[in-house]
Amino acid sequence: MKERRIYLRMKSLDEARNLFLRALPDRKILKTEEIPVSEARGRVTADPIFARLSSPPFNAAAMDGVAVRAEETFGASETTPLILRLGEEAIFVNTGEPLPSGKNAVIMVEHLHFVDEERVEIRSPAYPWQHVRKVGEDIVSGELLFTEGHRLTPWDLGALLAAGHIRVRVRQRPRVTIIPTGDELLSPEEAQKGLPPGKVIEFNSQMLAAMVEEWGGQAEIWPLVPDDLKALRKTISKAVKTCHLLVIIAGSSAGSRDFTAGLVEEMGELLVHGVTIMPGKPVVLGLIEKTPVMGIPGYPVSAVVAFEVLGRQAIQSLLGTRLPERVRLRAFSGRKIPSRLGIEEFIRVKVGEVSGKRVFLPLKRGAGAITTLTRADGLVRIPADSEGVLAGEGMEVELLRPEKDLGHCILAVGSHDLALELLGQFLRRHYPEMELSSAHVGSLSGLMALRDGLAHLAGSHLFDPQSGTFNLPYIEKYLPQTPVRVVHFASRSQGLIVPPGNPRGIRSLKDVAQKGLTFINRQPGSGTRVLLDYHLQDLGINPGEIKGYDQEETTHLGVAVAVATGQAEVGLGIMAAARALGLDFIPLFEERYDLVVRKEFFESRLFKRLYKILKSPEFAKAVSALGGYGVKEMGDIIL
Numbered sequence: 001m002k003e004r005r006i007y008l009r010m011k012s013l014d015e016a017r018n019l020f021l022r023a024l025p026d027r028k029i030l031k032t033e034e035i036p037v038s039e040a041r042g043r044v045t046a047d048p049i050f051a052r053l054s055s056p057p058f059n060a061a062a063m064d065g066v067a068v069r070a071e072e073t074f075g076a077s078e079t080t081p082l083i084l085r086l087g088e089e090a091i092f093v094n095t096g097e098p099l100p101s102g103k104n105a106v107i108m109v110e111h112l113h114f115v116d117e118e119r120v121e122i123r124s125p126a127y128p129w130q131h132v133r134k135v136g137e138d139i140v141s142g143e144l145l146f147t148e149g150h151r152l153t154p155w156d157l158g159a160l161l162a163a164g165h166i167r168v169r170v171r172q173r174p175r176v177t178i179i180p181t182g183d184e185l186l187s188p189e190e191a192q193k194g195l196p197p198g199k200v201i202e203f204n205s206q207m208l209a210a211m212v213e214e215w216g217g218q219a220e221i222w223p224l225v226p227d228d229l230k231a232l233r234k235t236i237s238k239a240v241k242t243c244h245l246l247v248i249i250a251g252s253s254a255g256s257r258d259f260t261a262g263l264v265e266e267m268g269e270l271l272v273h274g275v276t277i278m279p280g281k282p283v284v285l286g287l288i289e290k291t292p293v294m295g296i297p298g299y300p301v302s303a304v305v306a307f308e309v310l311g312r313q314a315i316q317s318l319l320g321t322r323l324p325e326r327v328r329l330r331a332f333s334g335r336k337i338p339s340r341l342g343i344e345e346f347i348r349v350k351v352g353e354v355s356g357k358r359v360f361l362p363l364k365r366g367a368g369a370i371t372t373l374t375r376a377d378g379l380v381r382i383p384a385d386s387e388g389v390l391a392g393e394g395m396e397v398e399l400l401r402p403e404k405d406l407g408h409c410i411l412a413v414g415s416h417d418l419a420l421e422l423l424g425q426f427l428r429r430h431y432p433e434m435e436l437s438s439a440h441v442g443s444l445s446g447l448m449a450l451r452d453g454l455a456h457l458a459g460s461h462l463f464d465p466q467s468g469t470f471n472l473p474y475i476e477k478y479l480p481q482t483p484v485r486v487v488h489f490a491s492r493s494q495g496l497i498v499p500p501g502n503p504r505g506i507r508s509l510k511d512v513a514q515k516g517l518t519f520i521n522r523q524p525g526s527g528t529r530v531l532l533d534y535h536l537q538d539l540g541i542n543p544g545e546i547k548g549y550d551q552e553e554t555t556h557l558g559v560a561v562a563v564a565t566g567q568a569e570v571g572l573g574i575m576a577a578a579r580a581l582g583l584d585f586i587p588l589f590e591e592r593y594d595l596v597v598r599k600e601f602f603e604s605r606l607f608k609r610l611y612k613i614l615k616s617p618e619f620a621k622a623v624s625a626l627g628g629y630g631v632k633e634m635g636d637i638i639l
């Protein structure tokens, strides 16, 4: 067998799923078993189930009062009350008790007028079967309660018991064996003693096992297998004999120690290696000794996504039932999200509500970051034939949490700022259910997002050369119809970010042009770019004289990374970004960074919380500590 594998032709998700589902063994391989109803929640019925008893089993009083024969009460009215003899024409009954024979209605105790110990007066008639639950009203003996293949809910258990069943025949739960692989992994228990260098905690297996259990399967996690072809071959050949589905985690990609696809091919039939989804691309699907085998990528988010879109249906198909679908809702994208053509992308998103409209912002895309799932409100799928989503475009969001828990997320679209990120961290610390989700699109695009109702607030630092002021002239120009308030956030030092020790001896923008240094720029519409262009013009420098002027990053940190990695010799940005990466900084200008807030959001409870933090000395201190920030006027309301 070759040491290193390249992918088979990648399949689309539909192709891969169809190939795999068609190859699954017949459902009949799952045995059936009879189990107590008390243990049957979530199980799938193996037979149709008929009621053995009726419910209620007799005509029962539905209210506390007296049982009567309705016909004997006809004619009673306010003007012609009727007297009934207690114990004969009217017999006391409590809710749930059988009706005494001959009686067919109940009069509630509140409607009785007691004459004496033996007699009661009524002032309106009872109609037949009033306040009576008739025998079999709920369930009639012999009726079909559940079809075969029905997944039992908690209330289904009630109906089974009421209908006289204490045991029920269900389909065996598909047994799913999960094998984590990788030399670098350590079990969570072992890691308690400390994590040796180069080791990471193995947790994918437990996530996948929990998913299996949620879908109605039975998961068994096998001990970790090292990256060793022979060991893995041996484990697989044992595992396929005892399970209905085998899941091998990691080793699915193209690395020299990625054995899964090769082993499936060698030991059985390889159906799929590589699916055009992201995360989750290097999935392996196949059959070994008729047992379906899945090779699931090792990155945690890739593992969850791949297993969700392929494993879920495999279990569903083996169980012969449909699993409940996630709630979906339509929401609008708060920013442009580019996506690779030919790949179906699963974007984790935060969902907020702006003026009654649902808006989502993407979280980080890295498949290694499990918190992009724990923090996500939902998933948005960008189809393979799309190059991405435009700002304001409506998409379907598959919710990962209950809909009622949405709406705690503040959506900030605009200029990137490290102190704003810190504000988000403070917010979560004080109000754990809340989140500040930000998209870095630059100041001007942030204002546009505000205008279009796609953000609650926008961080902005747009310099207006004519007036020498920040932001307000732009708001006047671009948001004439949008009621907004403006809160000062911080002043920032903008300057040149250079490698430690400033090896090229840079002092000014003039030096950048004159010394022919490689520059890293920011995207048009960002406040930093506006500032740069203004000062270049002021200094009479033609952008064409600046090497790298057309190389753009979208965040301050992006610029700092470019300098730190040597891709550029200098960039323009804030001091905090330089500091964060241990770079040197030559301050050039002071600028104002303000928060432009939609007026109705400014008045909301969510904003009040954010504002409280903004005004706290504790937060101001933390921002100062970032370096290069002035916090004297932090929180001043300037419009």
Ligand SMILES: Nc1nc2c(c(=O)[nH]1)N[C@H]1C(S)=C(S)[C@@H](COP(=O)(O)OP(=O)(O)OC[C@H]3O[C@@H](n4cnc5c(N)ncnc54)[C@H](O)[C@@H]3O)O[C@H]1N2
Pocket: 180, 181, 182, 184, 185, 200, 201, 202, 203, 204, 205, 249, 250, 251, 252, 253, 254, 255, 258, 279, 280, 281, 282, 296, 297, 298, 299, 300, 302, 367, 368
């Ligand atoms: N040259 C290429 N390299 C990679 C490609 C590619 O197309 N060409 N694809 C990348 C993609 S996409 C993914 S996804 C990953 C999948 O990698 P593997 O399935 O081979 O998994 P590993 O490389 O062994 O691990 C990746 C990552 O995940 C961690 N891991 C693995 N198992 C677990 C576990 N049970 N619990 C927690 N974490 C786990 C592992 O430590 C690694 O950090 O490949 C890319 N490479």
Ligand code: MOO
Pocket: 277, 278, 279, 280, 281, 282, 297, 299, 301, 302, 367
């Ligand atoms: O499939 Mo990988 O999951 O794109 O990161």
